[in-house]
Amino acid sequence: MDDIRPIIWNEDDKELILIDQRKLPNKLEYFTCKTYKDVVVAIKDMVVRGAPAIGVSAAYGMALAELENSDDEFICRAYKELKLTRPTAVNLFWALDKCMDSFKKGVNLLDEAKKIHEEDIQLCKKIGELGQTLFDDGDVILTHCNAGALATSAYGTALSAIRFAKYAGKNVSVISDETRPRLQGAKLTCFELHYEGIPTTAISDNTAGFLMKQGKIDKIIVGADRILSDYHVFNKIGTYSLAILAKYHNIPFYVAAPYSTFDFENTVEDIEIEQRSAEEVMYVDGVRIVAEGVPVINYAFDCTPPELITAIITEDKIIYPNKK
Numbered sequence: 001m002d003d004i005r006p007i008i009w010n011e012d013d014k015e016l017i018l019i020d021q022r023k024l025p026n027k028l029e030y031f032t033c034k035t036y037k038d039v040v041v042a043i044k045d046m047v048v049r050g051a052p053a054i055g056v057s058a059a060y061g062m063a064l065a066e067l068e069n070s071d072d073e074f075i076c077r078a079y080k081e082l083k084l085t086r087p088t089a090v091n092l093f094w095a096l097d098k099c100m101d102s103f104k105k106g107v108n109l110l111d112e113a114k115k116i117h118e119e120d121i122q123l124c125k126k127i128g129e130l131g132q133t134l135f136d137d138g139d140v141i142l143t144h145c146n147a148g149a150l151a152t153s154a155y156g157t158a159l160s161a162i163r164f165a166k167y168a169g170k171n172v173s174v175i176s177d178e179t180r181p182r183l184q185g186a187k188l189t190c191f192e193l194h195y196e197g198i199p200t201t202a203i204s205d206n207t208a209g210f211l212m213k214q215g216k217i218d219k220i221i222v223g224a225d226r227i228l229s230d231y232h233v234f235n236k237i238g239t240y241s242l243a244i245l246a247k248y249h250n251i252p253f254y255v256a257a258p259y260s261t262f263d264f265e266n267t268v269e270d271i272e273i274e275q276r277s278a279e280e281v282m283y284v285d286g287v288r289i290v291a292e293g294v295p296v297i298n299y300a301f302d303c304t305p306p307e308l309i310t311a312i313i314t315e316d317k318i319i320y321p322n323k324k
């Protein structure tokens with residue numbers, strides 16, 4: 001069985017091929033990026049999503065720009081437009097800045113993008129190998145949104161730890177929050193874990209606390225879009241609520257992320273939490289569920305403080321924010 005790779009560089013045609021994650025789980029279709037502007041659309045419309053995957057895709061967007069026109073002005077325009085696609089996942093800005101630095105040094109941007117892509121695969125593999133040590137045979141693990149292969153170049157971050165626990169022979173199973181409003185848990189996590197034969201059960205977001213109260217959740221693991229130097233974690237909306245519930249029920253709460261998700265420069269107050277369109281909440285598959293004239297709040301992320309986090313799994317170490 002091939003493992004899931006949501007980002008493919010087509011060397012022959014010099015195109016970026018993305019799994020169109022808006023169509024999963026019912027259709028496996030691809031979105032082809034021939035220009036950097038196609039990548040702008042892909043990130044904004046969540047054809048591709050997930051912090052590492054967004055960063056890798058943006059790097060290829062810069063490469064496509066240089067293939068089209070290597071003038072400084074054109075590259076700067078591509079950089080600025082890609083930078084405006086989504087505000088919270090720091091991987092986007094990390095990758096774009098890395099590409100811009102390389103461009104200024106005369107490094108070929110396609111070579112840089114391929115390097116970032118390959119590195120992400122290796123980072124996610126290492127996160128899995130290290131993260132799986134936190135899981136025991138028989139664990140029931142709750143996860144939120146999709147921090148899997150579909151959110152990265154391969155394996156995932158949170159789901160990499162789960163995959164590698166299975167590879168290590170541990171009989172783990174997963175409870176996947178559907179994750180309103182974009183339903184990444186139902187549509188993406190359930191798809192990729194079921195595809196790989198990892199037992200998974202979908203739940204509505206509101207069910208998580210009641211399962212914890214019944215003692216049916218052993219551990220919780222999520223991804224991240226930005227982790228600050230004081231270990232505040234920005235992740236999909238609903239993560240903070242899960243962390244509070246985990247604390248109350250004394251359940252280990254893990255966050256998995258590569259170094260490209262860390263932001264050592266900003267403080268909590270500096271971070272823009274993306275607010276997406278009201279339509280994402282107002283409609284389910286095109287059917288209006290919020291009455292006309294009723295306003296909507298649609299934060300895409302929230303912030304979890306370090307005191308609610310048991311451990312942060314990176315590619316080379318496990319950080320315990322509350323260990324004295």
Ligand SMILES: CSC[C@H]1O[C@H](OP(=O)(O)O)[C@H](O)[C@@H]1O
Nearest residue numbers: 049050051145147151223235236
């Ligand atoms: C491995 S990072 C995945 C991270 O990104 C998701 O957000 P989105 O689907 O809106 O890009 C979510 O926060 C995941 O935890």
